[in-house]
Amino acid sequence: MNRRDLIKLSSCAVAAASAPVFAAPPTSPEPGAAVSRWDVLELTFAGPSAGNPFLDVSLSATFRQINRALTVEGFYDGNGTYKIRFMPDAPGAWSWSTTSNAPQLHGRSGAFQCVAPAAGNRGPVSVRDGYHFSYADSSPYVECGTTCYAWAFQPETTQRQTLATLAASPFNKLRMCLFPKWYQHNHKEPPQYPFPRSGDVNDYSIFNTAYFQHFDRLIAALLQINVQADLILFHPYDKWGYQAMPAAVDDRYLRYVIARFSAYRNVWWSLANEFDLMKSKTTADWDRYARILGEYDAFDRLRSIHYSHYQYEYARGWCTHAGIQDSRMQLGAQWRSDWGKPVVFDECRYEGNIASRWGNISGDAMTRRFWQAAAQGCYCGHGETYLDPDDILWWSHGGVLHGSSPAKIAFLRRLLEETIAIGPGPIGFTNFADDPMAARRANGSVLFYYFDEHQPAEGTFALPDGKTYTAEYIDTLALTRTPLPGDYSGNAQVKLPGTPWGSLWFREKGLA
């Protein structure tokens, strides 16, 4: 390895307590420096700049540890610079070597030590217990997402504001587009384009590296504040041509963003926003995109797709979870069972007051959907669309939040996390007892009922045999928690306040 080819540690180690800022430019530590587990290792090489490196130069590297070998593609970052990014997922000694059709880049090799992660770095999120998620260190991840489709294309002050808002919010996943958006409230040209553009003509043979470098910074900044970046690869709200590129360009684009972003441990892939509105694409196209993700994403990031009118068949193997758009919350438990994987209602309409029905439900209605999802062992997604004098709507632009639901969603998220923390067992909840709004941990340590628009003044609740529980009544909108007197077991008779939007929680005694 040449001294000129530096191993650089990415700057995206988690600094949860720090103010959200864009990631600092990569620094250049000494060769052989240690890399934290689940951080990004970035190898930088000088290589050919003549011709069109995007088309002409192939580069990949294989990373080895004992009997494991993971191969990732490198990418051209402009100015004769090539990069390879890798996330080591196991501590210890790793080695690497490159393959390229450019002699200058071929056969390069090196080694590094993967060391324990910094505090707060829990690794990537993956599916656990069938229907839920956890970090790689086994700590639970209670998915709680929001949406700022086009925040990447807003003024930098707005982007910084978005990060500050997110850091203070309950949201730990952000749906965001990699392509700019053209739609109501989104009728501005982006500051830059993913491909060089002359008039209405895109030069699809070249990636605008500055455009993608900006996403490097955004993803790293999200990682700093513990937010998963749910990257939307294609979408129909487009005036520039990106929704209908030649198939070879689609594929090259996918391999480029996989090479570029997949080593960030907070990346999720969403093949599309509203795939079924993209009339130029066929099922074969979506199948091919899914295969490319499977083949080139060495880190097996979470993968899904989002629809408008025609529900995707989420039972298909490539999806790690269902990232749906639907308002029929009551179907969550059934879908979960049908598909055998986590169900995330990524979009179920947004809190707001715009004219469009998808963007004007009340804050309480938004909160209700989070509870309805949780009570079925599913997850929900937030978005916000309040009219704004500067036309900055959170759902697309980011900025600040105006609505009443985030505080109420935060309350729910804390309840779920607190519950998982009370003892060992499965990390998530499962719908049970033929009640569409009742959930329990599989070991029976916690059960809760969400009463929704119902207001029972009493009830009988069948608790698992052999356990004794305490009970708590929660007003999901007033955000009050009221312990109920006594212990509960068997077919427990409970007196309740008889008010709507309540939730009743049973926790096993001795664990709480």
Next chain:
Amino acid sequence: MNRRDLIKLSSCAVAAASAPVFAAPPTSPEPGAAVSRWDVLELTFAGPSAGNPFLDVSLSATFRQINRALTVEGFYDGNGTYKIRFMPDAPGAWSWSTTSNAPQLHGRSGAFQCVAPAAGNRGPVSVRDGYHFSYADSSPYVECGTTCYAWAFQPETTQRQTLATLAASPFNKLRMCLFPKWYQHNHKEPPQYPFPRSGDVNDYSIFNTAYFQHFDRLIAALLQINVQADLILFHPYDKWGYQAMPAAVDDRYLRYVIARFSAYRNVWWSLANEFDLMKSKTTADWDRYARILGEYDAFDRLRSIHYSHYQYEYARGWCTHAGIQDSRMQLGAQWRSDWGKPVVFDECRYEGNIASRWGNISGDAMTRRFWQAAAQGCYCGHGETYLDPDDILWWSHGGVLHGSSPAKIAFLRRLLEETIAIGPGPIGFTNFADDPMAARRANGSVLFYYFDEHQPAEGTFALPDGKTYTAEYIDTLALTRTPLPGDYSGNAQVKLPGTPWGSLWFREKGLA
């Protein structure tokens, strides 16, 4: 006609302003006295009392006016007394003659004059404009029902209270069972039985006339306060055997109650409450019951059936309307279109606070369902199940109302009635414009949008060409009405308060 065989006018002429009381005993006017249109004419005859008149004696009468002939069955009312009831539906001279296997009852004949109805007597309700209802005098009937399944079996003080409550309520239809009810909160023997009963054995060969006379009084009392009596003929909540009688008994029972009650202009028939829970009955049974109604009910009263889990095929010809149990309000418009008849959500859960989920939705949730139905051109049904120290729950026993929804439902009913009154045209609303919560009169004179959980601060509403409208914003829960400034036409841009549970009404100028 003998002097002993009197034509008696029923006492059920409408006296809308009077306090609700049980109908007075039938009086005995002179033979040949005039009968008001749509009132009950009751013929009384002395006849055989030996043997079992219920089984042994057949009696019917044919009523003729010019070229029309309507035949009704008579019924034995005990103590050697036979009755024939008839509702003349057209003014002028009528004649009648009887047929019987008892010589004493055969070949009797007479005549009477049908005269204009008293004020407030608008005749029976039937289907109009395909999906709506009107009285026979063409005045609209905005269906607004409630439920007191077993009020007939409560103490008389409670029954009187029920009538007083109904008279002061918005409800103009009452679902009620002809058989007593055995179920939660309903574990008392009725004061009397429809058939003589010894221990657990019913003598199905004899009708307890006192039992059925009581229903005469209740139906007449409901008529006095302008409430339709939706009589439920069979139901599964039974410990006495009435849910599984021999087929011949079912049929005789149906013919008896048709003979006895069908002349009351406020009678509707519901073949069952939750027919699909009556495991001893087959589709062939229900078909036979429907045929009996069609054959013996000369007045063609409104007919439907109510289900629990398995939706009835309401497209079937015998049903005049769909009287459904369902909470999926958003499907109303589609069902209406599928079945081609009025859709009444007779049961969509009840306002209350009992443990059962069907009986504990909030008053606002109940109100919401009425609005959701109305905005689809459908109708909704109320019920109330608040825990009570004396265990008197409106849904079954009647008594008094405790909930918050009746006043809000009254507000909606007034709006609908006021709207129909503003000018000629179809009496009801039709869902339109691909908006699940928008309705209009077919002539475009009135349109309204129900925003439900949505809270738009602005909107564009496509109004019919060539008309100018005023607009009003209604808070469906706060019960406020706010005229919006200006006139509206074409694609009307409207600023709205941005609060949930609102409704926007456009009324054609010059009509309002």
